[in-house]
Amino acid sequence: MHVLPLLTLIARLTAPAAETAAETAAETAADVAPAPAVAATPAVAPVVATAPAVAPAPTVAAAEPSFALPRDEAQRLGAAANDGEAQRFVPGKGIEFKSTDGRFALAMSLRVGFIYSLKRDAEPGDILHNFEIRRFRTVFSGNLFGARNKYFLQLAFAPREMDVRDGVVRGTPVYDAYLQFEQLRDLTLRVGQYRVMYTRERNIADVNPLLIDRSLVNGEFNVDRDVGLDIRSEDLGGIKKLRYYAGVYLGEGRDYNKFGDSGFMYVGRIDVLPLGLFDDYEASDLMRLERLRISFGGAYAFHDRARKDRGVLGTAPLDGGTTNYHNATADMMLKYAGWSLEGAFMWRHGQRNPGSAVDEMGAPIAVAAARNGQGWMVQTAMLIPRTRLEPAIRYSGARGLGVTSMPDRDELGGGLNYYFYGHNLKLQADYFHSFDPADTSAGSDLFRVQLQAAL
Numbered sequence: 001m002h003v004l005p006l007l008t009l010i011a012r013l014t015a016p017a018a019e020t021a022a023e024t025a026a027e028t029a030a031d032v033a034p035a036p037a038v039a040a041t042p043a044v045a046p047v048v049a050t051a052p053a054v055a056p057a058p059t060v061a062a063a064e065p066s067f068a069l070p071r072d073e074a075q076r077l078g079a080a081a082n083d084g085e086a087q088r089f090v091p092g093k094g095i096e097f098k099s100t101d102g103r104f105a106l107a108m109s110l111r112v113g114f115i116y117s118l119k120r121d122a123e124p125g126d127i128l129h130n131f132e133i134r135r136f137r138t139v140f141s142g143n144l145f146g147a148r149n150k151y152f153l154q155l156a157f158a159p160r161e162m163d164v165r166d167g168v169v170r171g172t173p174v175y176d177a178y179l180q181f182e183q184l185r186d187l188t189l190r191v192g193q194y195r196v197m198y199t200r201e202r203n204i205a206d207v208n209p210l211l212i213d214r215s216l217v218n219g220e221f222n223v224d225r226d227v228g229l230d231i232r233s234e235d236l237g238g239i240k241k242l243r244y245y246a247g248v249y250l251g252e253g254r255d256y257n258k259f260g261d262s263g264f265m266y267v268g269r270i271d272v273l274p275l276g277l278f279d280d281y282e283a284s285d286l287m288r289l290e291r292l293r294i295s296f297g298g299a300y301a302f303h304d305r306a307r308k309d310r311g312v313l314g315t316a317p318l319d320g321g322t323t324n325y326h327n328a329t330a331d332m333m334l335k336y337a338g339w340s341l342e343g344a345f346m347w348r349h350g351q352r353n354p355g356s357a358v359d360e361m362g363a364p365i366a367v368a369a370a371r372n373g374q375g376w377m378v379q380t381a382m383l384i385p386r387t388r389l390e391p392a393i394r395y396s397g398a399r400g401l402g403v404t405s406m407p408d409r410d411e412l413g414g415g416l417n418y419y420f421y422g423h424n425l426k427l428q429a430d431y432f433h434s435f436d437p438a439d440t441s442a443g444s445d446l447f448r449v450q451l452q453a454a455l
Contacts, residue, residue: 263304
């Protein structure tokens with residue numbers, strides 16, 4: 001067979017060609033000049049695709065601080081330096097987190113207050129005292145799915161805030177829980193549970209009142225918190241001189257979760273600020289405004305078939321009926337260079353819808369009169385220039401009108417505030433004398449000291 005010699009010949013012919021190719025490649029590589037040495041560089045982390053960066057907001061020049069401020073007050077009350085665009089710490093608002101595109105944000109803060117109270121009642125004249133956690137709250141706020149979709153949640157855990165009586169918790173910790181949609185400046189929508197925009201004094205934040213607590217007349221006439229919705233504008237028409245609020249609420253106050261057949265509460269309010277917008281829902285002029293600012297407000301509320309004797313507050317009439325209440329108020333706030341002046345007038349008239357409750361003997365219980373009446377409040381304070389000390393005084397009173405179950409009552413008092421870091425860390429002391437105007441010698445006295453902090 002001639003196959004084996006043929007294979008041997010093919011192998012001899014192809015072997016030199018392979019060796020020649022290898023030798024040629026080696027010679028070619030030797031003839032090429034070596035590339036210049038390149039300094040070693042650190043390894044680069046893999047690039048991860050991200051969303052396009054959002055252009056930073058235009059920088060606005062900071063306003064010059066007021067001449068009446070303590071030397072470093074603007075820095076003490078401002079935001080702390082941040083480590084990045086996504087998070088920072090703001091005193092009073094807490095820790096803020098934001099997504100890079102601005103669509104989501106969350107701020108978390110804590111607020112706490114400790115109060116010592118010493119009181120003497122008119123009858124029997126005993127002197128009593130108490131030391132308690134007056135406020136203990138946590139707040140979550142921010143925006144979701146867009147910068148104009150806001151949310152706010154406030155939880156309160158102090159015994160008085162949860163209505164703890166005889167060791168039994170009678171309320172929930174949910175004080176405020178709402179969503180707010182700000183797509184339209186003049187038609188912002190808020191829905192949830194929150195303070196109803198009726199009286200100015202009640203809508204000054206719970207941690208920011210001028211004195212340790214709000215006035216006697218506010219306690220009688222305000223409509224507090226409720227569940228519902230409103231439309232509003234914080235700058236109606238964009239002229240920086242008008243605000244409005246118009247809402248419909250369940251009329252049962254906070255924590256209500258039952259089915260019922262009572263009516264709604266309808267509320268409208270308007271604020272007029274002829275000299276321009278300012279922080280007129282804060283009692284003190286902490287920033288010592290260099291120009292006079294003033295705000296006038298008015299509101300009306302109709303509460304259809306209210307179950308309690310003060311509307312959403314108070315106690316249910318013994319006869320088991322309801323009351324149709326008309327409420328009206330007018331108020332003002334003035335500020336200039338550390339001086340603040342606030343005044344308010346309130347009015348209420350109700351028509352009873354008798355109930356069918358009977359006593360133990362089966363006899364109908366007499367129909368109680370509505371709490372018809374009027375009240376007023378005036379308070380003023382002055383931050384002593386170049387200091388953080390603020391003396392304040394207040395007078396308020398309430399008078400029944402016509403057939404009424406509301407007693408006449410006055411209060412007069414004042415106090416001192418010291419702002420270590422604004423409302424975020426302050427010490428307050430006040431004293432009030434409450435009395436029946438028909439018998440000024442018979443009254444009660446209350447002295448309080450409170451330390452409050454907000455992170």
